Amino acid sequence: MERVIAVAVPLALVGLTVLWLTRRGSKGRPRAGSGALTLLKNEVLRYSQVWEDDALLLAALDVKKGDSLLAIASAGDNVLNLLLAEPKSILAVDVNPAQVALVQLKLAAIRQLPHADFLLLLGYASCEDAAARRCELRDKLDLPRETRAYWEAHEETLKKGIAGSGRLETYFRAFSEQLPSLGWPSDAIPRLFAAKSIDAQLKLWQTLCTPRFEAAFRKHFARETQAEHGRSEQQLHHVDKAEDISATLLERLKRMLQQSLCAHNFYFRRFIDAAAAEPAAGAPYLLEENYARLRQLLPRVTVRTQTLQEAVAEVGAGRFDKVYISDIFEYMELSDAHALAETFASVMPSGGRLAYWELYLARPPSPHGSFVLDTTSKASRMTDRNFFYRGFHVLQKK
Numbered sequence: 549m550e551r552v553i554a555v556a557v558p559l560a561l562v563g564l565t566v567l568w569l570t571r572r573g574s575k576g577r578p579r580a581g582s583g584a585l586t587l588l589k590n591e592v593l594r595y596s597q598v599w600e601d602d603a604l605l606l607a608a609l610d611v612k613k614g615d616s617l618l619a620i621a622s623a624g625d626n627v628l629n630l631l632l633a634e635p636k637s638i639l640a641v642d643v644n645p646a647q648v649a650l651v652q653l654k655l656a657a658i659r660q661l662p663h664a665d666f667l668l669l670l671g672y673a674s675c676e677d678a679a680a681r682r683c684e685l686r687d688k689l690d691l692p693r694e695t696r697a698y699w700e701a702h703e704e705t706l707k708k709g710i711a712g713s714g715r716l717e718t719y720f721r722a723f724s725e726q727l728p729s730l731g732w733p734s735d736a737i738p739r740l741f742a743a744k745s746i747d748a749q750l751k752l753w754q755t756l757c758t759p760r761f762e763a764a765f766r767k768h769f770a771r772e773t774q775a776e777h778g779r780s781e782q783q784l785h786h787v788d789k790a791e792d793i794s795a796t797l798l799e800r801l802k803r804m805l806q807q808s809l810c811a812h813n814f815y816f817r818r819f820i821d822a823a824a825a826e827p828a829a830g831a832p833y834l835l836e837e838n839y840a841r842l843r844q845l846l847p848r849v850t851v852r853t854q855t856l857q858e859a860v861a862e863v864g865a866g867r868f869d870k871v872y873i874s875d876i877f878e879y880m881e882l883s884d885a886h887a888l889a890e891t892f893a894s895v896m897p898s899g900g901r902l903a904y905w906e907l908y909l910a911r912p913p914s915p916h917g918s919f920v921l922d923t924t925s926k927a928s929r930m931t932d933r934n935f936f937y938r939g940f941h942v943l944q945k946k
């Protein structure tokens with residue numbers, strides 16, 4: 549009996565310590581990475597569009613015909629944009645069942661609906677009886693059981709137009725709706741997007757970027773407001789509390805307006821005036837000219853409600869040539885991001901590429917890891933059309 553206790557007690561203590569470390573993080577603090585993951589698993593539709601520049605991503609990953617891809621599903625935009633590059637397969641995963649329900653709805657719509665109805669269903673187009681038509685279109689589709697249940701339970705979102713109804717998009721709209729009361733004339737936005745030179749754009753911008761505008765921007769995008777309405781405190785956990793992120797965002801917006809023309813910037817248009825943003829100026833998967841080809845390619849996509857980590861663990865003897873992970877490295881310590889990068893590397897061939905964004909935090913690759921920054925990629929020399937990101941990385945496996 550004494551011998552059993554002598555073995556069992558230390559074993560139990562080791563087990564409890566491992567459990568404690570796993571839940572608290574190696575430095576004894578709660579692991580915000582898992583906090584963010586737990587939060588993201590809830591069924592709130594957080595993103596009704598993807599804000600990560602498709603042109604940057606496509607240039608970065610340089611998808612080849614035989615490639616197998618692993619991608620964050622999110623709202624599905626970049627999964628479908630990548631599909632147009634005709635890889636062999638894409639596994640799209642998301643921890644949040646609401647995001648998966650949106651992607652499944654998009655896939656079913658592309659499979660079964662004419663292009664105009666696809667845009668109407670998603671809220672990229674409207675008509676007089678849009679709410680009723682959207683319900684009719686949903687009812688026509690062959691949807692997985694959970695997807696149908698989701699869109700029956702969230703019919704109000706469907707009726708309003710999904711494209712503007714994610715938590716983040718609703719938060720952006722709450723800002724753009726303030727613009728008239730901040731003194732922006734009704735033709736300000738069309739004029740901004742019609743500017744033909746940076747000088748003309750900046751001249752107009754100087755009349756719009758008043759102290760009142762700046763104060764409203766700073767208030768709306770302050771950390772607390774952002775955490776409460778747009779993103780969440782868990783997603784911001786590793787961002788230094790002393791950093792004034794609204795000032796950072798305002799600086800980035802000004803820099804973008806100094807460097808590139810708004811015209812054709814679908815991301816900025818959706819940010820500042822979602823209702824007026826023409827899909828014709830938007831992501832490739834929304835365009836009519838790509839629709840028939842997109843439909844043909846759909847069998848190459850698999851969508852699952854799971855984490856990227858789970859997808860990698862399940863790949864077995866398979867591999868992923870290209871991996872796209874949004875900005876998830878921000879939700880964890882840099883050392884944990886490096887460890888996760890190694891997990892991706894373990895299922896990628898030499899020359900495989902990993903693409904990710906940074907929003908507020910620098911997440912450079914480990915100098916001792918399996919990846920090098922890919923300086924050959926065209927994407928590393930391009931500018932992000934979306935002003936709010938800090939950076940974008942394309943890594944290549946050694």
Ligand SMILES: C[S@@+](CC[C@H](N)C(=O)[O-])C[C@H]1O[C@@H](n2cnc3c(N)ncnc32)[C@H](O)[C@@H]1O
Nearest residue numbers: 588620622642643644647854855856874875876
């Ligand atoms: C990473 S979020 C970021 C979106 C936007 N860039 C932002 O910062 O607010 C995009 C999607 O990733 C999903 N996600 C986050 N971590 C994940 C993980 N480890 N595995 C699978 N999905 C994840 C979220 O549910 C969400 O739909």
